Amino acid sequence: MRLLVTGGAGFIGANFVHAVVREHPEATVTVLDALTYAGSAEALDPVADDITLVRGDVSDTELVNALVSESDAVAHFAAETHVDNALADPEPFLRANVIGTFAVLEAVRRHGVRLHHVSTDEVYGDLPLDDGSRFTEATPYNPSSPYSATKAAADMLVRAWVRSYGVRATISNCSNNYGPYQHVEKFIPRQITNVLSGRRPKLYGTGANVRDWIHVDDHNRAVWLILERGTIGRTYLIGANGERDNLSVMRTLLRLMGRDPDDFDHVTDRVGHDLRYAIDPSLLHDELHWAPKHTDFESGLEETIDWYRSNESWWRPLKDGVEANYAERGQ
Numbered sequence: 001m002r003l004l005v006t007g008g009a010g011f012i013g014a015n016f017v018h019a020v021v022r023e024h025p026e027a028t029v030t031v032l033d034a035l036t037y038a039g040s041a042e043a044l045d046p047v048a049d050d051i052t053l054v055r056g057d058v059s060d061t062e063l064v065n066a067l068v069s070e071s072d073a074v075a076h077f078a079a080e081t082h083v084d085n086a087l088a089d090p091e092p093f094l095r096a097n098v099i100g101t102f103a104v105l106e107a108v109r110r111h112g113v114r115l116h117h118v119s120t121d122e123v124y125g126d127l128p129l130d131d132g133s134r135f136t137e138a139t140p141y142n143p144s145s146p147y148s149a150t151k152a153a154a155d156m157l158v159r160a161w162v163r164s165y166g167v168r169a170t171i172s173n174c175s176n177n178y179g180p181y182q183h184v185e186k187f188i189p190r191q192i193t194n195v196l197s198g199r200r201p202k203l204y205g206t207g208a209n210v211r212d213w214i215h216v217d218d219h220n221r222a223v224w225l226i227l228e229r230g231t232i233g234r235t236y237l238i239g240a241n242g243e244r245d246n247l248s249v250m251r252t253l254l255r256l257m258g259r260d261p262d263d264f265d266h267v268t269d270r271v272g273h274d275l276r277y278a279i280d281p282s283l284l285h286d287e288l289h290w291a292p293k294h295t296d297f298e299s300g301l302e303e304t305i306d307w308y309r310s311n312e313s314w315w316r317p318l319k320d321g322v323e324a325n326y327a328e329r330g331q
């Protein structure tokens, strides 16, 4: 299979490329990535001899068309992904997430290429904190932020291209990922690298908000399965029953790093902050027999802490700039 991976130099995309090279040597992998502030060619260093990396924008229709014409399938990860950045400046999110997905759709339509579109549970909005409800494939879209609104728009384009043009596409909406190579602007790596660089961790508001954590490798195994065996036109929700409130995650991280669990700062809350996400992954279990392998969140966090300890040269150059941005926003 000739596989085109958009956004393959980002957190989830790079881990996906590593897994494909490791587990599916029959696949030929080309990565298209703009190498924005969130992309890292270094994240692909371990597989550099096994793949082709093309630096370019996913909204560049000519480039995308040329790359898709030489592919059998596309795994579309490329996006602007950080909610706080979207709140500060939504424009790049419209371009990458909406126009970028449009460019991919037009190219796969023209060349009859299989597409898997990677999306997020944030398109469903949020859930009340304590009622035990979960998102399903039938939950109505109700995005809260410019980020989730652009991801929702992209999902809608994919659905329309399947129905109107017979494009062979699937969609997955996954919950919060953690693991190696996640940018230090995101919650878990931000706190780990704050401790490692002598800063105090930062919790938005009271930390009551709940996220449903999944290891990035479990997400990516689901993406591969859907690409291989998913039903065209179908949406799959990916989650690993990993609900935790932010305060608990913060305290666990501090404990695992040998610190006082209360040694952090409460900072300005995110505007419009989604309360709770939770995924019902039954369809994925029942139809594709997927199940997460990383079921012990605490040992997943320990491995992730170890990874950041051992890979300081990867994250250190990013850290000061990210913290300067946060400081400007009072976060």
Ligand code: NAD
Pocket (backbone or CB within 6 Å): 006, 007, 008, 009, 010, 011, 012, 013, 032, 033, 034, 035, 036, 037, 038, 039, 040, 056, 057, 058, 059, 076, 077, 078, 079, 080, 081, 082, 095, 096, 100, 118, 119, 120, 121, 151, 173, 174, 175, 176, 177, 178, 182, 183
């Ligand atoms: P990331 O921000 O770490 O990486 C995004 C990658 O896309 C980067 O390499 C960046 O350079 C590239 N990119 C951005 N704009 C581009 C453009 N215009 N053209 C080409 N490349 C561009 O993001 P991530 O966390 O790895 O997320 C990957 C995908 O998974 C996204 O579609 C995101 O919405 C989705 N997702 C993420 C999570 C999560 O918890 N991180 C959960 C569910 C779904």
Ligand code: DAU
Pocket (backbone or CB within 6 Å): 081, 082, 083, 084, 119, 120, 121, 122, 174, 175, 176, 177, 185, 186, 187, 188, 190, 202, 203, 204, 205, 209, 210, 211, 246, 270, 277
């Ligand atoms: O649910 C999937 C989504 O998960 C993906 O679609 C997004 O791309 C990804 O960024 C993530 O979105 P969140 O907004 O949930 O992730 P983030 O890491 O930014 O924040 C997780 C929670 O932690 C959220 O409730 C905000 C809070 N937070 C975040 C940061 C950066 C803090 O309390 N302190 C922080 O410093």
